[in-house]
Structures are given as structure tokens and as C-alpha cells.
Amino acid sequence: MVAAELRDNALNSLLKTHPEALVSAIGTDGFRVPMPSSVGLRDEQIIPVPTDRATMLDLVVSQDALRVVTAWEQASKSGMAIGTVRTRNNPDHFLNLLLIDMRHRHGVWLGALTELSSDDAVPATGTALTASLLVPLRPRTATVRKNWRGLITGIDDRATRMLGWSAEQIVGLRSTELIHPDDVERAVANWMEMLSKREGQRVRVRHQCEDGTWLWVETENTFHDADDPEEIVVVTQLSDISDEMAAHEALDRRERLFRRLAESLPTGLLQLESDGSLFYANERLGAILGIPAATTLDEQLASVVDRDRPGLDAAITAALREGTDSELEVEVRLPGSEQLRRCAVSLTALTDQEGAPGALACVSDITESARLREELKARATFDALTGCYNRASIMALLDQTLADDQPGLTAVAFVDLDKFKPVNDGLGHAAGDELLQRAATLLTGLLGPEDLAGRLGGDEFLLVFPGVVSRAEAVAIGQRVAETLHQEVALSCGAVRLGGSVGVACADRPITADELVARADAAMYESKRQRLGAPVLYTDELRQAA
Known part of the structure; x- marks a missing residue:
């Protein structure tokens, strides 16, 4: 507990450095009480005390109520505490709240509100601090008396300050005359249930104020029975719930906005509950998947092809159970069509922090972009004329094959077409291109499942044969290529004679693709020099001769 002398000094310092401070006297029960004259404050420094019981909570916005409670608890332990709050009449204006135990000096606690200093964490808005900021707009509770017919027979002062009506204005009116038309049916049903059960009932309605506005209130009707029906009294306790309902309405507006945004997106959206049940799907998702009005997850995903469904199901399970986000692609076959569409699926796990655990899936139709991607990949990988791997791709694949730990030898056949230049120059480039295509078709027809074919450029091709048992087998492969x-072959312009020189090399030790191809190239030139149309195997003797 802070010593009494220190609390005296704190109060004196506060009033000296903050002449604009507004101060309220607080009883030991937390309710505001009249200011003792011993405190020595001017009238304009004293926060007015309402006729009904009130606390410091009545001065601040509902969002800051917990700050007041926390400060009160701390002050109860230590004798003094400070916090930052906003008043109900000026919710954008931050103030310091100091609670200090002055019972030893004045018999009360004091609660002081001051402007924030330049060193405080929350900046002030510059509004001058006056007592008018601290007068609540209206009480939060009020009482109305009615007879069993629902006619108003009396109201208290709090009802007048809450709703603006004087007793003379509304006594004698039927209470439903002051209820919003959309809420009358609910209010009447609640009233009839109270009469039949003769026990209290609650209902939430919009009550008309004297200025024509509507105030959300919760009414609790308490039935007081009597032998004479004319003496039956119903006491209605009104509680202002406008802040709560405003929050609900703001939430409803945000939800409606979200749905409008969700429906306007070009992306399909799918929200799942934590148990995997379907919570929401926008119209775009139905259009993408071809299932416009699904009620279950299985129904919604029925158009995903069978080979992709297990992977998608596993990703959804991981998002729901493990909180794992993922991205994948699936193919969709639209109902009643053989047309396949490619879709990208982005799964995001949802937790309690997002409002409800589950998962959110964004689905985009990427059919055209996937086709373009594959085309670009094909252009970067394959020779456009022959369909074989291009030089960069075949060399990279050969390097990968040589690096793999697999049994047998890796053999390559370097092929150079004979007498290609006369055809290309004499019959035209179209004939030359056609001859290259026919040669590529013949060469790829010799390949097994693991073999590769690439065009190195011009009239040169490279064939890769992994897992060859021996050099003799490699030579035999080269012989089949040559034969x-x-x-x-028949071309559009007529028949031409096709042939080729073939050099064969085997990887008998760790070697790079460039080295192995260079050996096969050397063997091919020896084959071309011999003019026998037979393959030549690279040997050390050939290297020495070179």
C-alpha cells in the first residue's frame, strides 16, 4: 500500500500540474458520491453526481470498462492506480484516469480524469477537457409500469432521460405504439406468454425515443398478480443494449460485405467446418467445378478426377487436423462432358483466431495458363521441328543419368545424317525439315522405356541408352540405328535416300555428359570417314589416333 503521505503528495501534484482535471468522489462500494468540501475543488472541477447510483463505468465507453475495473482492483491493493480511457460522449478522445485512496484525509476515494501528456503512449486529440464530456448521454436502465392490457401507467426519471418522453406524454399509451413495427409481433407474443404463465419474460425490441429515433432495449416484464385484474401491475425493466446491437449490426454488415465480395471474385471459395462439413461455397466455385448447388463436401468435389482426389482429400485433412496450409493442382471433368479443366487449389487452415476453426479453399481455373505453361515448358525442353529433346535438355538428362547409381553401362549413339545438305540445298528447306522429321521418327522408334533421343542441332542427333550390359550390346544398338x-524415304517432293554415320561411346568410369558426347562425336567422324554405313565404337586407340 502506498503511504498516505505519498498519496497526499500525488493528489496535490496532480491538481497543480493538471488544473483542467475533473474529479469524482467515490465511496468504498465503488459508487460515485458527493464531493467533500475538504478536498477544496472548484465547482467546474467536480464531476456531477447523477440522481441515480452510478460508477466510473458510466462515464467510459464499453470497450474501456475492463480498464476501469482493472485500475480499481490495482488501486484497492496499492492505494493508487492509473489507466487510459475514453468517455462515452467523446469516444475518440483519450484521457488518463487516476484512482487514489484519500479516505484517510477526506473519507472517500477520488477518481481524476486528465488530458494525456506528450509523453503518454496514446495521443490526445486536442479536445478541451470539460465536465460536459463526462455527462452520460442516457441511463443504461429504466423502469416503466403498465397494466395487464399493456397500457403505460408510469415511468421513472431514468426512463425520461433514456427515451426523452415525459410521463405526461406517454402515460395512457399502449406500449406497442412505441415499439418498432418490425418488432411488434415479437413483443406481443412475449407479452401474451407472460400473461399466460404469470412470470417474467424478456424480449429485445427497438423502442421509439421522443426525438423520433429508435433505441435497442431489452425489456424484462415482471408480472405482479392481484385478485382484481385492474390492479395487476407489470413492471418493465428497460436495459439499453444499443452498443451490443450496434456491434451485431456492424458484424452483419461485414458479413454481407464479405459475401458480396466473395460472390464478385473470379475465384471459387469454399469454407469448411472443423468436422469437414460444407459451411459456405460461392457461386463461382459451382461454375468452376460444374456443381452449382452442392450441400456436402463430397458432392461439391465430385467432379475432381479420381487420380487427383486422394491428394486433395489428404490436403484437406491436413488443414483441418494439423493446421497445415498447402497448394496443389487437380483436374476436373465437368458433369456431362469429357472436357478436362485444370484447377489450382490453395488451402488455408482456420483457427479460433479467425472466428471458427476449419479450412478455407480458394479454387481457380488455370486451364489456359496451365496449357500455356506446358507449351512454354515444351518449347524450353523439346525441339520444335522433330519433337526430340533439344540440346540443353538431352545434355542435362544425360548428366542426370550418368550421376544415377544404376547397374550396367550408359551408352550414347551420336548420329549425323549423310548427304543431308544436298537435300536441304537442292530440294529446299521444307524438304530438309521433312527429312529431319522422318529421321527423328525412325530413331525414336528404336527407343525403350528408359531411352532418350535428342537433336543436338542441324542434322545431328544423340541417343542415350542406360543400363547397357556390355560394349558389344552398345555396338549392336548402334548397328540397329545405322540399319x-x-x-x-518418301518426301512430299519425292523419294530420297537416307543414311547416317553413327558413333558409339560407353561410360566406363565417372564422366561428364560433355566428355561422353565428345567421344561419341569422335567415333561418328571415324564412321563417316570409313564410308561403310557401320557404327564405330570409341576406344582408346581411336583417342590416341586423334
């Missing part, structure tokens, strides 16, 4: 090429 396949040694034939007459």
Missing part, C-alpha cells in the same frame, strides 16, 4: 536409317 534403320539406311533406307529410301
